[in-house]
Amino acid sequence: MRFDNVTPDLLARCRSGDSDAFEELCVAVQHDLYGLIFSMLRDHDDTDEVLQECLVRVYRHLGELREIDKFPWWLMRMAVNQAKTLRSRSRIRRVLPLEEELEVPNEALVASATPPHSPRQLLASKELAEQIHSAVRQLPERQRMAIVLYEIEQLSVAEVAKLLRCSEGAVKFNLHEGRKKLKVYLKDYMGSRAKAGLAQ
Amino acid sequence: MTCRDCEKMRDEYRAGLLAAEARARFEEHLRSCSACREGLAEDERLADLLRSAAARVPGDQYFDRVRREALARAKVREKGRIIPPLRLSRWMAVAAVLAVFAVIGSVVFQSMLEPTRHEAQKQIARATVVNADHEQAVAVTPATVDRARQAIERYSGEAKDASGNASIEVAAGRPSGRAAGIPVAAPPPAATPGAAAPPAAGAPAAVAQSGPVSFGGMVMVSPAATTRGDDSRVRPSAGAFAYDEAAPAKKSAEKIQEIEDQLALQDGSHRAFSNVSPTPGMALGVEFKQKVDLAAAATPRPPDADADLLLKVAELPAAPEKARRRIVARARPQNESDEERGIYSNVFFGSEATTSVGYQPSLSTTTQKYESQEGKHEPQERIAKAAAFSRGESVKTQEGVWDSPARQIAQLSDADVIVDDKMESATLLYSFGTGVTNAPAPPSYSQAEDARLRCDWPRAVELYLVAADDGATSASLRADALLKAAEILEVRIGDSARAAETYRRVLAPPYREQLSEEAIRAAEAKLQDPR
Numbered sequence: 227m228r229f230d231n232v233t234p235d236l237l238a239r240c241r242s243g244d245s246d247a248f249e250e251l252c253v254a255v256q257h258d259l260y261g262l263i264f265s266m267l268r269d270h271d272d273t274d275e276v277l278q279e280c281l282v283r284v285y286r287h288l289g290e291l292r293e294i295d296k297f298p299w300w301l302m303r304m305a306v307n308q309a310k311t312l313r314s315r316s317r318i319r320r321v322l323p324l325e326e327e328l329e330v331p332n333e334a335l336v337a338s339a340t341p342p343h344s345p346r347q348l349l350a351s352k353e354l355a356e357q358i359h360s361a362v363r364q365l366p367e368r369q370r371m372a373i374v375l376y377e378i379e380q381l382s383v384a385e386v387a388k389l390l391r392c393s394e395g396a397v398k399f400n401l402h403e404g405r406k407k408l409k410v411y412l413k414d415y416m417g418s419r420a421k422a423g424l425a426q
Numbered sequence: 427m428t429c430r431d432c433e434k435m436r437d438e439y440r441a442g443l444l445a446a447e448a449r450a451r452f453e454e455h456l457r458s459c460s461a462c463r464e465g466l467a468e469d470e471r472l473a474d475l476l477r478s479a480a481a482r483v484p485g486d487q488y489f490d491r492v493r494r495e496a497l498a499r500a501k502v503r504e505k506g507r508i509i510p511p512l513r514l515s516r517w518m519a520v521a522a523v524l525a526v527f528a529v530i531g532s533v534v535f536q537s538m539l540e541p542t543r544h545e546a547q548k549q550i551a552r553a554t555v556v557n558a559d560h561e562q563a564v565a566v567t568p569a570t571v572d573r574a575r576q577a578i579e580r581y582s583g584e585a586k587d588a589s590g591n592a593s594i595e596v597a598a599g600r601p602s603g604r605a606a607g608i609p610v611a612a613p614p615p616a617a618t619p620g621a622a623a624p625p626a627a628g629a630p631a632a633v634a635q636s637g638p639v640s641f642g643g644m645v646m647v648s649p650a651a652t653t654r655g656d657d658s659r660v661r662p663s664a665g666a667f668a669y670d671e672a673a674p675a676k677k678s679a680e681k682i683q684e685i686e687d688q689l690a691l692q693d694g695s696h697r698a699f700s701n702v703s704p705t706p707g708m709a710l711g712v713e714f715k716q717k718v719d720l721a722a723a724a725t726p727r728p729p730d731a732d733a734d735l736l737l738k739v740a741e742l743p744a745a746p747e748k749a750r751r752r753i754v755a756r757a758r759p760q761n762e763s764d765e766e767r768g769i770y771s772n773v774f775f776g777s778e779a780t781t782s783v784g785y786q787p788s789l790s791t792t793t794q795k796y797e798s799q800e801g802k803h804e805p806q807e808r809i810a811k812a813a814a815f816s817r818g819e820s821v822k823t824q825e826g827v828w829d830s831p832a833r834q835i836a837q838l839s840d841a842d843v844i845v846d847d848k849m850e851s852a853t854l855l856y857s858f859g860t861g862v863t864n865a866p867a868p869p870s871y872s873q874a875e876d877a878r879l880r881c882d883w884p885r886a887v888e889l890y891l892v893a894a895d896d897g898a899t900s901a902s903l904r905a906d907a908l909l910k911a912a913e914i915l916e917v918r919i920g921d922s923a924r925a926a927e928t929y930r931r932v933l934a935p936p937y938r939e940q941l942s943e944e945a946i947r948a949a950e951a952k953l954q955d956p957r
Contacts, residue, residue: 245497248497249493249497252489252492252493252496252497253489253493256489256492256493257483257489260483260484260489261483270484274492277492277496278492278495278496278499281492281493281496281497281500282496282499282500285496285497285500286500354475354479355479358475358476358479359479362476373476374476376437377472377473377476377477378476378477382441383437398437401437405469405472408472408476409468409472412472412475415475416468416471416472416475
């Protein structure tokens, strides 16, 4: 589970209105939160928007959270809901051609956990990442959310169902359908070579 | 074990959740079945691919900026509240108990057939000040209204117009009888004795005279109180909502009227259902809620009266036993799980639901929900469903059972969630009014049908293709959309290359399974002999 580095003490200080503590909390959750939102939206600008909105909401609503140990869960649900909201507001984007250029920000590449070693590797890695982002973006929302939360966030089926407010059967169905589509979209990359390319 | 069983167990196997015996059987099957081995390996490879492309976290510089901006925004919003955060000393706190006001503000959405961004920004702010601690409205002086209006303007940033312009022009000059100058009426008499008495005095005169035409609704409370989880200020609203729920007959009549307005509006403009801005119906639906809200807030009630009212909600036919118990017990402090709390953010503008817990479902949003959920085109059916929904019944759709707001609110354990709803919905309704109404609605199957009827062939093809990809809500509609696109390309536009390509798509999964044998044969024949 993400956000496990947030201590009850830190949350308590935030709730008392301590701005420094809020800053500290943001630092503690920002990477995980970015990762989670990006997994769902696959777009840096959208992620940026949702990330900011989530932080604003944490600032405003943290005081109302009763069970403080549920903070990670609360934050994840907020991220999922905000991502859905953004998606539904900008649904029109879905009719844009999917081959539009996906700009991975330079700072993202610089700070990437596994920086590519040569320009060629960088290019191959970037291309593959773009293909994966594009494939995930093409999935219908429920399938995308299920795949992201199960495969990337590694939540259980029951947890995904709780987060998405649907039955476990629906999660399994969406996982199955989503995988089926992704395997088609990414068929050129399903071999071991591609995997090695990205891992470098 | 069959391959099908094996496929079903794959996830559990990967997660290490299979019992020893099942695991042994699974592995035995894997040894003898190459297809299942390959399937499992593919799942693993796909998961690896997804994970390896997931973690591209920007550098510290980026996060520094995000934190800075988020904090600035959060503080601006804080300032926008009517009552700024205060550090109260003990005697001030005592004074505050007597003097804390919740302000019910109204953000009015001017309903136009095609509201533009500018028009949407002419949200009108009206407010009355309610002494929430005593659950009694105090006289509204021009000064307090002004103060509240200024605060709401700060809050929304853009609500400029004065209440004098508040009028709704429904359906291009077809004004609804309920749309303008509604006096704040007392809610219908309570169905059971012992519940809150209908307010005889009604709301303050200033409000009653001009009657806001619609209502975005926000309850402003002191942040100090919110953080303490004090729900006393919210009780009038919670009670009002329950009160409203207790009069299902009146409510559903309102809803049906609203839906009829919507349909008339669409008939008049020949627009596809989902293309109509939701604001007219939303305004009307919320307006009714506001009347009840104000009237209930103006009525002094013993502390337990609203619990009685909530109990009545629980006694609606659809309310579950669990909720009934919870509401009976609501006088005690309760642990509110985030599961329940999560409702508040989920109900707004998620992909499907635009109904908020604290509000009635407005007609347009309710009917649009069915539009998007089922792709139905029979207005009568939708009216019936929306009316059932608004009466507190659950409605089954393709994606599951939708609980009505009456059920949702019955499942909440603590009323301060409703505060959130109100504040959030004010913000969101506002942004919905300013932002979304200006954007073209997502294309749908019905819009494509519309374009086809108008012989706008290229547009129809474009929309059918979108509907086939993702826009239509059922697999058979998607296949149908693709087939129609192919036919128009072939017969009307005469683009045989694209037509052939589209027929080939139709004949491939997942569309193929949705077609009748006859349609498949016809499409195959066309591909063999393309004109």
